Every structure is written in structure tokens, then in C-alpha cells.
Amino acid sequence: MSFLRPLLILACVALPVWVTGRFAPQHEGENPFATLYMHLMPAALEKHPAHGAGAGHDAAGGEPGAGAHVEDGEPPEYLLSLGLPGFLALFDMDVARAGAQLLLTNLQLFQLAAMLLIFVCFSGVPRYLRTGRGDFTSRLFAGFALWIRDEMVLPVMGPELGRRFLPMFLGIFFFVLFMNMLGLVPGAATATASLFVTGALAGITLLAMLICGMVAQGPLRFWLNLVPHVPWLMWPLMFVVEVLGLMIKPFALMIRLFANMSGGHLVVLSLMGMIYVLGGMGQVVGWASAPVSVAFAVFIMIIEFFVAMLQAYIFTMLSILFVQTSIHPQH
Amino acid sequence: MNILENGDQVMDIAKMGAGIGAGLAAIGAGIGIGRIGGSAAEGTARQPEAADAIKGTSIILSALIEGVCLFGVVVTLLIALGIGK
Numbered sequence: 001m002s003f004l005r006p007l008l009i010l011a012c013v014a015l016p017v018w019v020t021g022r023f024a025p026q027h028e029g030e031n032p033f034a035t036l037y038m039h040l041m042p043a044a045l046e047k048h049p050a051h052g053a054g055a056g057h058d059a060a061g062g063e064p065g066a067g068a069h070v071e072d073g074e075p076p077e078y079l080l081s082l083g084l085p086g087f088l089a090l091f092d093m094d095v096a097r098a099g100a101q102l103l104l105t106n107l108q109l110f111q112l113a114a115m116l117l118i119f120v121c122f123s124g125v126p127r128y129l130r131t132g133r134g135d136f137t138s139r140l141f142a143g144f145a146l147w148i149r150d151e152m153v154l155p156v157m158g159p160e161l162g163r164r165f166l167p168m169f170l171g172i173f174f175f176v177l178f179m180n181m182l183g184l185v186p187g188a189a190t191a192t193a194s195l196f197v198t199g200a201l202a203g204i205t206l207l208a209m210l211i212c213g214m215v216a217q218g219p220l221r222f223w224l225n226l227v228p229h230v231p232w233l234m235w236p237l238m239f240v241v242e243v244l245g246l247m248i249k250p251f252a253l254m255i256r257l258f259a260n261m262s263g264g265h266l267v268v269l270s271l272m273g274m275i276y277v278l279g280g281m282g283q284v285v286g287w288a289s290a291p292v293s294v295a296f297a298v299f300i301m302i303i304e305f306f307v308a309m310l311q312a313y314i315f316t317m318l319s320i321l322f323v324q325t326s327i328h329p330q331h
Numbered sequence: 332m333n334i335l336e337n338g339d340q341v342m343d344i345a346k347m348g349a350g351i352g353a354g355l356a357a358i359g360a361g362i363g364i365g366r367i368g369g370s371a372a373e374g375t376a377r378q379p380e381a382a383d384a385i386k387g388t389s390i391i392l393s394a395l396i397e398g399v400c401l402f403g404v405v406v407t408l409l410i411a412l413g414i415g416k
Contacts, residue, residue: 252398256401310390
């Protein structure tokens with residue numbers, strides 16, 4: 001009975017990896033680096049992905065491929081696609097077909113997995129906090145949540161305000177943390193290595209800043225309080241500067257998380273690509289460079305673990321600071 | 332090298348700018364984070380009781396500086412991949 005939760009956690013991690021492996025198409029690029037870098041892009045899931053193995057079986061079987069009947073020039077049939085209204089045609093992901101479509105990509109699977117992981121890991125925490133009885137996972141995440149409350153949220157926001165905002169920041173922290181960690185599993189995709197996902201998270205922070213600031217101080221007072229005490233001649237310039245600063249702070253959140261997550265993966269993929277490039281120059285060179293590349297890649301992956309947790313902490317800490325500054329500007 | 336005739340060659344060499352830019356951004360981040368590390372070590376040596384507070388602050392500040400460096404890296408990526416063409 002006490003193995004149920006670890007088993008569910010394992011299922012939440014293994015299921016998206018398996019679905020990605022089953023339904024995502026094989027990456028094809030003109031050189032090894034291009035093929036490897038395609039692992040950083042979200043892969044739209046197709047019903048019948050064209051695998052290299054499928055084509056091999058067809059050639060051996062001698063019959064027209066049942067698994068890879070996607071001909072050149074014909075767009076593949078996607079697993080799930082949602083039609084977009086005309087004014088959102090900018091976000092069309094399926095350019096080969098008429099009409100704007102949103103496609104199911106492997107990133108969505110990992111975001112859903114991160115959400116399910118939050119539910120699985122935290123479902124025993126309230127009972128543990130009330131009665132003191134819970135299994136290892138509940139105790140671990142209860143300690144984690146208490147650390148966030150006592151070291152991150154309450155020192156900055158104070159007791160009453162912090163208690164009201166705690167669920168949002170707990171959610172942001174663990175969502176980002178689980179997405180970052182899931183990206184380190186072999187065969188998995190990092191959802192936060194996509195500008196749109198981090199942009200949505202930063203958008204949540206921006207909305208919190210604007211809405212909570214305007215509710216706490218009054219709509220007009222909020223914008224007027226942005227500017228510190230300056231001579232009235234400088235006020236228009238300072239107002240523009242402060243509004244730009246207000247918009248740039250969540251933008252920086254987005255870029256920071258995106259670049260940290262995708263940069264680490266980019267370095268590891270480049271090191272792996274070096275093996276192929278050096279192997280193309282000669283067999284001995286390729287085999288000799290492989291241990292060096294792999295060792296360095298392992299070292300970078302160790303750093304990646306630390307960076308995943310650190311970036312979740314930084315994102316949440318800065319969100320807390322920004323929301324606090326919106327509600328109680330210090331002048 | 333005539334730009335009008337050999338446009339593609341010039342574009343390939345112009346991507347060197349992206350490499351130089353990424354290196355300069357890394358230099359900036361290295362200098363900033365190095366200074367933070369030096370001050371952190373010095374502060375901890377003067378007052379070992381403040382080690383925890385110094386450690387927390389220095390990690391946050393390092394991540395902020397690295398964010399600025401990564402702004403530059405993202406711009407160089409855009410140039411190198413020719414997205415803004």
C-alpha cells in the first residue's frame with residue numbers, strides 16, 4: 001500500500017516518455033547537429049509517425065509501408081488538432097494544410113504530467129500536516145512546502161498577505177520544478193524550454209502584479225505610485241521608464257527560465273553532435289572523442305539538475321518580490 | 332569580396348558576429364558573478380555567522396546576472412539561426 005505513491009510518480013514520468021517515443025516523428029536534419037537540435041523543438045504528435053525502423057521493415061518486407069505511409073509532400077496526420085478562429089491564425093502550427101490548427105505536441109503531455117505529479121505528490125500532505133502520519137513522499141513535500149512558506153513567501157510578504165498568496169506561489173514553484181526535472185529524464189522533452197510555456201508563466205506573474213496592485217491601491221493610484229518622487233518636469237519621462245520597467249520584469253523572467261533550460265540541453269546536444277562530426281573525419285577520432293564528450297555531457301547534466309531547481313527557486317522568488325512591490329511599493 | 336555578388340558567403344561570415352556576441356556576453360556574466368563570489372567569500376571570512384544570509388543572497392544575484400547574459404545569448408541565437416531575416 002505504501003508503494004502506491006512512488007508507483008504513480010513513476011507512471012507519471014514514464015507514460016509521457018513512452019507516448020513521445022511512440023507517436024513523435026523521427027527527426028531528420030541535413031547534418032548531425034541539425035538533427036540533434038530538433039530535439040529542442042516541440043514535436044507534434046502524429047497518428048502514424050514515420051520512423052526510420054518502419055521504413056527499414058518496409059524495404060525488407062517488400063510491401064508498401066503500413067506504418068510509414070506518409071508520402072513526401074503530403075502533410076502527416078496529426079494525433080489531435082484543434083481549429084483556431086481566424087484572428088488567431090498567427091499561431092497556426094500546421095502550415096501545410098488549409099486553416100489554422102493547434103496541434104498536440106509532446107510538450108503538452110509533459111505539462112499534464114507535471115500537473116498530475118503535483119496532485120500525486122501532494123495528496124497526502126494535508127493529512128500529514130494535520131495528524132502527523134504520512135508516507136515518505138508526503139513528509140518530503142510537506143517539508144518542501146513549509147520551507148517555501150517560511151523562507152520565501154512569509155519573509156517578503158508578511159503573515160496575512162503571504163497566507164493569501166501562498167497557494168499561487170507554491171503552484172508556480174512546483175509546476176516549474178517538475179517541468180524542469182521531467183526534462184532531464186532520457187527521452188523526455190522540457191516544457192519550460194519553450195518560450196510560449198515560460199511566457200504563459202510570466203504572464204501569470206504579470207497579471208498578478210497588475211490586478212493585485214490595482215485592487216490593493218486603486219486603479220489610478222497604482223499607476224501614479226509607480227513613479228518615485230521626482231520634479232514634475234521629469235515626471236512624463238520617469239513614467240514611461242517605470243511602465244517599461246514594469247513590463248520588462250516578467251519578460252526577463254520568461255527569457256531567463258527559457259534560456260537556462262534550453263541552453264543546458266543545447267550544450268549537451270552539441271557535445272553529442274561533436275562525436276558524429278569527429279567520427280565523420282575518421283573512425284579512430286570518433287571513438288577517441290566519445291568518452292571525452294560523454295564525460296563532459298554527464299558533468300553538464302549534473303549541473304543541469306542544480307540549475308533546474310535553482311531556476312524554479314529564482315522564478316518563484318522574483319515573482320514574490322514583484323507582486324509584493326506591486327501591492328506595497330516602497331518609496 | 333563584393334557584397335552584391337557573393338551575398339551568401341558574406342552572410343555566412345557575418346554569423347561570426349553571433350559567436351563574438353555570445354562570447355562577450357559570457358565575459359560579462361563571468362566578471363559579474365566572479366565579483367559576487369569574491370565578495371561572498373570575503374564577507375563570510377569576516378563574519379562566519381552571516382554565511383547563510385550571504386549564501387542565499389549571492390545565489391539569487393548570480394541567477395539575475397546570468398539572466399542578463401542569457402538575453403545576449405538569445406539574441407545571438409536569433410542571429411545565427413537567421414530568424415530575424
